[in-house]
Each structure stands twice: as structure tokens, then as C-alpha cells.
Amino acid sequence: MSRLLLATRNQKKLVELRRILEAEGVTGLEVVGLADVPEFPEAPETGATFEDNALAKAADAARATGLPAVADDSGLEIDALNGMPGVLSARWAGAHGDDQANLDLVLGQIKDVPDERRGGAFVSAAALVLPDGGETVVRGEWRGTIIRESRGANGFGYDPIFVPEGGTRTSAELSPEEKDADSHRGRALRLLLPSLRELAG
Template structure:
């Protein structure tokens, strides 16, 4: 089966391909592999709402089964923000350096004991016949005072999962996939595809 992942993020494609390869024979393609279509802005106030809207859009425009995710970092001291605004927290979509700088500036006076948070991922799987599934993955941890590591993307350099002493940007791809929010959600999608 050919499956569309509704993203242009090459790192997400690589990550989902690794996870799907463990248990399925699905051919995964991204938005750059299908004819262009107008992508709706993410306007939902939940990860689940944004993921479902993107997956429905992908099916409607391509006729392919589609998986889409919305993910981000929720920080307890910021009342769950940046949340669904994680990728554009600094005002510029996808500017990881600016997003990290703003987040760290906002948490500058917050004590280490109050820097808890979670990476959250909602993944929606929508089929052309109308079947829809939404799954959620989450990993709790804490936000560092400065970035560490060069792997991953987004907020990985400032997030240490519970039970670890290294950031997710210091983990290998396999280590991160095993515990990450996106890894958990995408493995649940793989189970749905295998069922």
C-alpha cells in the first residue's frame, strides 16, 4: 500500500519510514512526492484536531490513505505552551534556533524543579473509504537551560526525557525512536496499518 505522510519535513519522513519498516511493507511518500495541492493552515487548538485536518486534506486531494501528525512541546511553567504553536513559537514557522532562544528566555528565571514538560504527538490515519483513527504519544521530561546535542530537530536539544541524563538530541535515532512521542504515535499507526 502507498501511504502519504502529509509533511515536507524530510526528518519526519525518515523517522516514520524507520518505524514502519519494523512491521509493515507500506511505501511511504511525502507531500513533495505527490502533485501539489493547497494546504490548509493549522487552526485547531489541539494536536489531534490539526493532525486530523491535515490527514483529511491529504486524502481529499490525492486519493491516498494519509497519515498526518501534529506535535510539539508542552511546558508546565508556561501552562502547556508552546503546544500547538511549537513550530512557530517565535513567529517564524520552522525557525528552530529562534524558537529555542525564545523558549529558553521565557524560562530563564524558572527553577530546575519547575522545568517539567512533555513532547506530545497526535497522529491521524485517514483512509479514502472514510475510516479515521487518531492516536497520541507522549513523553515526559524536563527542559534544560541550554541546548545539548546535534541529532534530531526542533526542541530536541533542550529536552531530557524522564529517566535519562541526555537530551533527545544526544540520543541515536534508534534510542530516540524507542521512547519518543512521535515514535509512540507512529508505532500505534503501524499497528493500525498491520491490523
């Protein structure tokens, strides 16, 4: 069984990747997170794009541990805000990872935007870096609409204000399986599957 490092401390992301691999029938890979390997200095996310950040995180992790590493960087691009918060999604309100403050700020910034112009997309770039230096970077997008108030208790981040195209429920009202099937991260991770199958042997 080969070990694959998902360069995150977010348990939800680990569970998500394990679920996707299982659903796609990929066996032979043990997915571990940063909490399962010796600590190493993690570089701050300073890239201009999701791809830059994902690749830097995965490369750091592969170098430090000698394991094949996957990292993702994701966020919400809102059309009426010219694609912001984008790479700043997790720290849009100032402090990193304050979901409620980020949500409140975004909703305040677009409160006067009419319903027909409240489009946006969740974007995820995922990078796989091998110990020998091999790199694969992919991008998944999930289009939808930003609603005016939060709904739903599943998910995290901006999930409660995002209704996927063609749907009526927010991302936070979907079951984990429904979300995996469609989400930006699910799409990006599935684009890595050919490389991950190869790793699994």
C-alpha cells in the first residue's frame, strides 16, 4: 500500500479525497494528512493563482516528506466582484478561516447586486508532486449563484450562500456524496485520478 500525502490539516478534505478514491475504485493508496507526518515549515500562500498555491504546497510537502503529495487551493470567484475573493477567499475578512466574517463581508459587498448578476464559481486547483519532481496540476470549476442569506449546515466556507447551476439547494444543503459528485474540488481531484491510479499501481 503506497502512502499519498494530502497536504492539509483539514479533516474534511482528507475524508473527501478518501471518499472519491473509494467511489472510483482506486485501491492501494493510503491517504494521510499533515498531522500524520513529521512537521516541516509550511510556506505561506503567496501565489497569484490557485494553481501557484497548490503547486507550492504540494512541492513543499513532497520535498519535506519524500512522499507523493497532493495539495489543493480553492476559493470563490464572484462575477460582480471581478473574480474576488478568489485566492484570498479564506482570509477575505482579514483573519484566516473566519468563515462567518468572510460570508458576512461578501454578502455586504454584493447586497445591491440584482439576482441576475449574482453569478460566480467555486474554483479548485489541485497539484500532485512526486518525490522525483514529476508534477501535475489540474483545475475544477463549479458555477452557480450567490444567494442573499445562508442556508444549510453541511460543508464549510462559502457553501451556505452558493446554489450550483441547475439546482435549488445550496452547497451546504447537499449530502457529502452529492457534493463530491459535482463540486469544484471533486472535479479537480477526479482529473488527477489517472495519475493517482498509476501511483496505486
